[in-house]
Structures are given as structure tokens and as C-alpha cells.
Amino acid sequence: MRISLRGEFGTKLLAPLSTDMEENKETSKPETADSLIRSPLRGEVSRRGLFSSLGMAWAPFGGAGALGLGAMTRFLFPNVLYEPPQQFKAGFPEEFAVGKVDERFKASYGVWIVREPDNFYALSTVCTHLGCTPNWLSSSGTFKCPCHGSGFVITGINVEGPAPRPLERYKIGLSADGQIEIDKNTKYQEEKGQWTMDGSYLSYTA
Amino acid sequence: MNKLFEKIRETQVWKSIFRHGYPDTPRNRTLAVLSNFFLHLHPVKVRRSGINLSYTWCMGGLTFFLFLIETITGLLLMFYYRPTAEYAYQDIFALRENVPLGLMREIHRWAAHLMVITVWLHMYRVFLTGSYKPPREFNWNVGVILLVLTLLLSFTGYLLPWDQLAVWAVTVGTNMARATPFLGHEGPGAALLSIGGLDLVHAGSDVRFGLLAGRFVGEGTLLRFYVLHCVGFPLIAATLMAIHFWRVRKDGGISGPL
Numbered sequence: 001m002r003i004s005l006r007g008e009f010g011t012k013l014l015a016p017l018s019t020d021m022e023e024n025k026e027t028s029k030p031e032t033a034d035s036l037i038r039s040p041l042r043g044e045v046s047r048r049g050l051f052s053s054l055g056m057a058w059a060p061f062g063g064a065g066a067l068g069l070g071a072m073t074r075f076l077f078p079n080v081l082y083e084p085p086q087q088f089k090a091g092f093p094e095e096f097a098v099g100k101v102d103e104r105f106k107a108s109y110g111v112w113i114v115r116e117p118d119n120f121y122a123l124s125t126v127c128t129h130l131g132c133t134p135n136w137l138s139s140s141g142t143f144k145c146p147c148h149g150s151g152f153v154i155t156g157i158n159v160e161g162p163a164p165r166p167l168e169r170y171k172i173g174l175s176a177d178g179q180i181e182i183d184k185n186t187k188y189q190e191e192k193g194q195w196t197m198d199g200s201y202l203s204y205t206a
Numbered sequence: 207m208n209k210l211f212e213k214i215r216e217t218q219v220w221k222s223i224f225r226h227g228y229p230d231t232p233r234n235r236t237l238a239v240l241s242n243f244f245l246h247l248h249p250v251k252v253r254r255s256g257i258n259l260s261y262t263w264c265m266g267g268l269t270f271f272l273f274l275i276e277t278i279t280g281l282l283l284m285f286y287y288r289p290t291a292e293y294a295y296q297d298i299f300a301l302r303e304n305v306p307l308g309l310m311r312e313i314h315r316w317a318a319h320l321m322v323i324t325v326w327l328h329m330y331r332v333f334l335t336g337s338y339k340p341p342r343e344f345n346w347n348v349g350v351i352l353l354v355l356t357l358l359l360s361f362t363g364y365l366l367p368w369d370q371l372a373v374w375a376v377t378v379g380t381n382m383a384r385a386t387p388f389l390g391h392e393g394p395g396a397a398l399l400s401i402g403g404l405d406l407v408h409a410g411s412d413v414r415f416g417l418l419a420g421r422f423v424g425e426g427t428l429l430r431f432y433v434l435h436c437v438g439f440p441l442i443a444a445t446l447m448a449i450h451f452w453r454v455r456k457d458g459g460i461s462g463p464l
Contacts, residue, residue, distance in 0.1 A: 130378040
């Protein structure tokens, strides 16, 4: 059986030294691409076939294609964002009333700052159900989400509605100049037991 | 009057445009379809069963028709709509109040809803008539990708009015992306992709970030979805549609006996 591959491999590659195919039917073995790659320089290779047989045409093409695709994908991930910064200073601790939820930074940074008698914590304004922004109802002392009715108490624990877990807390600390500093890059989830970790609350007694 | 038309048909201009004769002969009928760039995607002849509504429901054809309606109305809308947070909402309003025949936005929206319905009905019909069986499996798969593209077009277009419905719908929709395995920063496996404590997949670099061009739905998202909706997805859909129609013809034409 003769495997005949013209075009890419060139007729010379697979034909025996004699051009008379009939004569060599019994004696010659079928040439395969593998045997060519292993020993391409057996004297039967034409100059045109050499590059192709070594895959030297497809390799740079494939490489360039992959590089192009990679560059295009990286292009879609911007390096500069026109969003409010993830870390910000929220003012001095004495500006916050004890037992109150402060909504000054709800719209601008998506954070509620709550002061308890002995510490501060920062709640995320993202409902843990599907991502809407709940409202703080001071009369009932709960956060209620307008989208699907999830309810959270002042600590952020979910008590009603479809929310599956409590509101997340952001890292809170004191800056060098004594202001409260919130870092949204780090979040603490109660259901993972992270509300006892350092950074999830700021100890502060008046 | 007829004499005048005959004279026109003998002019060089006419003959250069129309490469077939005018009299109603079988040859001219064939050439009228074959020698036309737009019509030659159509077969010259169809089986009688191909135009039987109770066989085909004509849903595929309706879907394509609605796609053309969407393209034209969409193009017209692009003359007035600006995809920025500052202008998007009021431009949509202006398209109804300030533009003559202020119906383009409504037609566009209605046709979009109808297209989703006809696409599903078409899929249902193809399933009921067994037109997915060999050798048509590949075309079925192309059709499924077209279905996904139709839904993606709907999703991206939904954001463009920039109203409350749009912003929160896209927020909820893209929040699902952050739970993707490996590619989403809250999905399984994301924690594994970190080099020496530095997370490779985080809120600022996962697939949700790439979709939104930000950490939340904002101006970057609006522009990105606008480009996808007006250029990206339509181009891919048009290409796949061409393959889809080509395949129908190659496999023996529409609605014949299997």
C-alpha cells in the first residue's frame, strides 16, 4: 500500500528514488510522516519539502497566532479603572455615634460604618442574595433589601428573606493620623468564622 | 408604455446590472436567482413541502427576518444613542420623544423579544421533525450556538437603556460569572492559581472583571456591552447563520423527506 501525500510534503518525498512507481511496488515500504520527521535528510527530500516536513512552517504560524490571541485577551483587561479607590479614610472615630449605622459612605464607597460601645466594624452594602443594595431602616433596626426582601440585623446577620449568609465586613483599622481607614480589598465572612479575626473589627473605647 | 420598458431593457446600463433576460422562461427564472448576489444563497427551486407552513412553521425564516429588522432598526438607533452613563438614559428617552416616528426603540425591543420566541419555536420544530438526525447533527449544534448568541444579544442589549432594571439585571447576571471554576475569583479552584501568595485570579482579574471592565457595572461595562451588542455578536451570528443556511442546502434543502 502506498501512501501518497502530495502538496505539503512534495511528491519527491514519498516517491522512491526511481520515478517508476510500478517497478518498486513490491520493494519499497510506505513512507509515513513519522519516519520523515525522524530522518528527513535521507536524500529523497526536495528543498521545498524540507521546511514543511520539519513543521517549520506551521510552528511559527501557530506560535504567532497563539501570541496574537493572548495579546488580544490581555487587551480586554484594563490596567486603569475609573472607580472609587478600594481604600479610603472615613474620618475620626469621635465623629461616629455609638449604636448608630453611618451611611455617609454608602453611595460613594458602598460601606456602612457601625459603632458599638467597644468597637467599630464596616459592613458591605452588597446584599448576599443577588447583589442589590439594601436600605438601613433605623426605626426597625434592620437592613432590608428592596429587590427580594432579604433582611439583616445591625450586625449584618441575615434573619429573613432569600439571603443565604450575613453581609460581609471589610477590613477596618486606624490610619497613622488617627482616622478610621477602610480597606475593601479584604473582606470577612461570618459564616467562615472570620468575624473574630483581627482587622474585621476595630477595638475603640471612647 | 411597454415600448419604453423594452427600450430601457436594451440599454447598456440595464444589461450590465441584470445578467438575464426578461421573458419568463425557465432559463431566465433560474438565472434571476443564480446571478444575484443576495438571492444566490437561496436555492433556485424548493420542494413543495418546503413552503408548507404546517411542516416548517416558517420559524427559521421568521427568525432571520427579525434579525434583519433588528439590524436595520439597531443601525437607526445608533444615530442618536450615546453609550455613556451621562447620556444613555436620556438618549433612549429622546428616541421616543424628540425623533420623528419615535418608534424605532419600541420596534427594536419588540422584535428582540419575538426573535427569542421564534428561535425557540424553530428549535422545537426541528426537534419534532427529526431534522437533527444524521447528517444534520453539525447544523443542530451550529443552531444551538446561534441560540446562545441570540440570548447574549438580548442580554447585552438589555443594559443599554441604563435604567434600574438594566443595571441590576446585569449585576445579577454577571455575579454568576465570579463563581466560575478557576476563572472566577469566588469559584472553586481560584485559590489554587496563586504564585507565591500572589493571587492570579482576584476581583480585579477574573472573568467577571473582563466582562464588566471593572469591579461593578459602570461606564466601562456600558461601552463594552455596546460594542459586543452592535458589532461583536452580530458579526459572529451572521457568520454562523451563513454556515447554518449553507448546511441546510447542502444536506438536501429545507423540509424534505429524511
